[in-house]
Amino acid sequence: MATCLCDAFFDDVARATVEVLEYLGCEVEFPEGQTCCGQPAFNSGDWPAARKVLRHLVDTFKGGEPIIVPSGSCAAMLYHGSLLAFEHETDLPEVEKVGQRTWEVLDFIVSGLGVKQWEGACEKKMAFHSSCHLRGSNSAEAARLLLGSLRGAEILPFKEQEQCCGFGGTFSVSFPAISADMGLLKLQNIREVKPDLLVAADMSCLMHLRGLSEKQGNPVPVRHAIQVLRDALVAEGKLR
Template sequence: MLNTERKPITGKRVQLMATCLCDAFYDDVAAATVQILEYLGVEVVFPEGQTCCGQPAFNGGDWVASRKVVRHTVKTFAGDEPVVVPSGSCAAMMFHGAVLEFEKENDLGEVEALGRRTWELGDFIFNGLGVKTWPGRFEATVALHRACHTRGTKSSPAATALLSSIEGVKIVEFGEGEQCCGFGGTFSVTFPNISAGMGALKLEHIRAVKPDVLVSGDMSCMMHLGGMAQQEGKPIKTMHVAQVLRDALKNAGLIKP
């Protein structure tokens, strides 16, 4: 059912879906995404009308509300260019979730078409553009949290390969990597005790391997885990994959600081 077939990349222009989380909280992640894509010679267009992918309502069970947002998204991201998203979760919403909730809708075709040209950032770089190694330098022990919505996709292997190819990066595996961090969108506020219980386990496993930084392709997981760690008074440093890639370039003087 997971629809991961992609239209092959032709031009070197993409539309950026920045995600609502980056729009509201994590502007530097969106900026880093732009910087690394431009470093690769890709022209990045930011459709100003974009809002959210529609996932909160989709997961919340309000498909009527979600479809309204998805329709807006389909309209906003008109055209043929690949749509690149610095989030495995929002990408999966476009190529899988939206398709599910539009099963019986007349405009299913348009939604599917957007899904086929939507790429999670790491997947786009590694498999779309075929960039298999990353230049620059980033001295850090990295714990890579593989976000659940990238299960069964090519995103996690892509992020792992790109990060481990950077000079100075040492990826450390931690226990129960396959387990969810407990974020889960509205789940985090409707099931706060279970969500926090899951988060506590995840933090315990991560802290056990003493990474310098916790990295993920999804800021939602980072917002939850980082927020929990901060609340406990034991903050951990979190970064998006895009920020590590960007900083590696910066550190080696490959892009302007």
């Protein structure tokens, strides 16, 4: 599943996901009818609208194969949020099945495929922002494990690391002051350790942090973890 953000803004992240999975020997499908996970409506409290989107998703992703998502947030919507949205609905079992098949991509690589280290190099100091919706899975550990195994890579710890970046979907526009201040605090803590690159497993956090920093006139370079892994393979000549 590409996610709506990658569909609209960050095509290279979806592309990197496909390339990495194929490199690892997976056969990748992209159901053309896919749209969004329904989280914007769910978090806004419009559960009927969220269910409408989710029913479409269940329909689009028929079958038994794992559903791989380059976003901890969309993945969590499918294995956790959707169950809440459907707790009183008769089609809960179908939604549940989709949830059970869903993986955040880094968690899938490490816990699903058993890959414990990555080939190639990345001679960079990285700040890894552990996006909040990785909490429900092993994704954060997986990301640190794979990124940390790259030759020359260094992952820098920074202050208040577990704190949210302030994006929060529609929260970012309905609570604009708090959202921006949370993001600016996060940027301040990240800049303090002087990383070459800010890495995360959710483009939503990176869109917010990058957007804030660019508006300040001092844009931080950002990359999704799956892009870093793909780039390392390309540099090593393992991928075209």
